[in-house]
Amino acid sequence: MKTQVAIIGAGPAGLMLSHILHLQGIESIVLETRSREAIEATIRAGVLEQGTVDLMKEIGVGARMEREGFRHEGTILRFDGIDRRIDFPELTGGKAVMVYAQHEVIKDLVEARLASGGDIRFEVTDVSVHDLDTTSPSVRFRQQGGELQTIEADFIAGCDGTQGVSRPAIPKGVLKGFERLYPFGWLGILCKAPPSSDELIYALSDRGFALVSTRSPDVQRLYLQCEPTDKIENWSDDRIWSEFRARLATRDGWAPKEGQIFSKTVVGMRSFVTEPMQYGRLFLAGDAAHVVPPTGAKGLNLAVADVRVLARAISQFYKAGQEDLLERYSETALRRIWKAQRFSWWMTSMLHRFPGADEFQHKVQVAELDYVTGSRAASTALAENYVGLPFDALED
Incomplete structure (x- = not known):
């Protein structure tokens, strides 16, 4: 089979790229090793930058986000028992963020792609890429245990995350990785309770970090710093709530609203970037190319920014026969x-x-x-980065 762009991975990067290309009249096939049910049920938090929110609305997948997401116009930094608020619109000319979970973004994109006749192949196996340094790269895969199939494409987009096949397929010596491992992780919980705060609370205490977020009007998401190799069984509900109360304590007696905990996870934290993000006709995007610690809420937003740049470059190739934006894809994306x-x-x-x-x-x-929090210049710098830096001339 043939297509213009073969996309490996049906996460936010792959699905967003496929949909943007569709709107430009460019065909793609998306390959995903998991089932539709699995990718839509994998719970991951999401804080969407203003640019991500704007793009979702622009491409027609933002209606449910606007109805069900939580627009946050600021965030609270808690330290030494006091709260200081960073006002996003006031410091950034009206910008804000949207709290809307990543799996909800995936649901919206899957629905949009399938409704428009998009080709998403779920539950594929034995995925491999070939002939990357030619003008006719290909992807091989099996669907539901069947015979090996081949997709011939003009380009391949590797949007298959840290454990995917795309990045390892690039010959040794081409890529250089930059990594920092952090000596702590996050214990994340979901609990049945109304929001403890209208906005995210980032808290520093002498016992470690804590974060208060929300998922819905009756579900909270909270995190606390823990050992990176910690085990869920070490954290009883009583210990978790005791630790949150201690780390989030204020001089005026504030306490989180507690409820039944129905999900616990421990995740490690690292920073990682690979350079370049391309080889021949293969282009990496999202977690396949970079990972950030969750503190800055940049993971999903960087994936969206990558495919924004890549989609524009691919569109220029088909509309004008030019490859300069494709050649500069890594340089452009890596700046952000x-x-x-x-x-x-x-x-x-x-x-x-x-x-x-x-x-x-x-x-x-x-x-x-x-x-x-006391300097307008410093508060503005934090707010500008949190709501998302503007796209520069190379990206527009």
Whole structure:
């Protein structure tokens, strides 16, 4: 079979790319190893930058997001028992973020692609890519245990995450990886309780980091810093709530609203970037090319930014026969990626307690938070990065 763009991975990057290309009259086939039910049920939080929100509305997949998402016009930094609020619209000219889970974004994109006749092949196996350094790359796969099939394409988009086949298919010596592993993880919970706060709370305490978020009017999502190798069985419900109360305590007696915990997960944290993000006719996007710690809420947004750049480059190729944007894809995308990595690293370093940290280091963190929230210039820098930096001339 033939198509113009073969896309590996039906996460936000792959689905978004497929839909944008469809709107440009460009055909694609999406391959996904999991079932539709599995990708739509994998619960992952989502804080959407203003640019991501705008793009979803522009391409016609934002209606449910606008109905069910939570527009946040600020965030709260809690330290030394006090709250300081960062006002996004006031500092960024009206911009905000939308709290809307990643799996909900996936549901919207899958529905849109299938409704418009999009070709998504779920539950495929034995996926491999070939002839990447030619003008006729191909992807091989099996569907539901059948015979090996081949897709001949003009381009391949590797949107298959950190464990996918795309990045490893690039010859050794071409890519250079940049990585930082953090000496802590996040214990995340979902609980049946009304929101404890109208906006996200990022809290620094001498016991470690905590984050208060929301999922729906009757479900909360909360996180706390833990050991990266910690086990769920080490965290009883009583211990979790005791730790949240201690880390989120304020001088005026604030406490989180508690409820039945129905989901617990422990995730490690790392920063990773691969350069370049392309080889021949293969282009990497999303987690296949980079990972950020969740503190800055940049993962999904970077994936969307990648495919925004890639879709424009592919469209230029078909409409004008030019390849200059394709050739500059890595350079263009990496400028934004490294800025997001810097912001995520900075937020993580400012809000987490590192092993061996002493009282001096904690006092420095408190002083930095006091400065960030007390200086308009510093508050603006945080707000601009959090709602999403503007796309520069190379991306527009």
